[in-house]
Amino acid sequence: MPEKRYESQKRWNAENYKQMNIAVRPELASAFRMVCEQAKAPMREVFITLMSEYCAMPPPLEEQKDKGYAVRGSRRKAIATIIRQLVEIRDAEAGYMENIPENLQNSSRYESAEHAVEALDEAISILEDAY
Numbered sequence: 209m210p211e212k213r214y215e216s217q218k219r220w221n222a223e224n225y226k227q228m229n230i231a232v233r234p235e236l237a238s239a240f241r242m243v244c245e246q247a248k249a250p251m252r253e254v255f256i257t258l259m260s261e262y263c264a265m266p267p268p269l270e271e272q273k274d275k276g277y278a279v280r281g282s283r284r285k286a287i288a289t290i291i292r293q294l295v296e297i298r299d300a301e302a303g304y305m306e307n308i309p310e311n312l313q314n315s316s317r318y319e320s321a322e323h324a325v326e327a328l329d330e331a332i333s334i335l336e337d338a339y
Contacts, residue, residue, distance in 0.1 A: 302325050
């Protein structure tokens with residue numbers, strides 16, 4: 209019975225996973241194994257995470273040059289992402305500013321928050337104009 213279970217598990221793994229073998233220098237393999245053991249991170253999981261993050265990265269600029277508008281499009285996407293992040297930061301700072309009690313609205317903390325919101329608004333405006 210255990211042999212049947214092992215065989216079915218082996219078939220399922222073959223259908224759903226791809227095994228990859230790499231050759232590295234022994235000192236690198238030893239160092240990697242030691243670091244993973246110290247971090248109590250399975251080497252398999254480290255490789256999977258590394259591969260996933262690497263695949264999510266944009267291609268190097270040399271590969272993008274031939275695509276013409278793709279470079280411009282990727283820049284526009286980056287600017288849009290930055291604008292969204294700045295809006296989130298501005299909204300958080302504005303929320304902080306609104307929650308400062310009335311008796312502290314003339315304080316340096318309030319003025320700093322107000323200045324930050326104004327600066328973020330200006331930065332957002334400049335980026336939207338460039339976008």
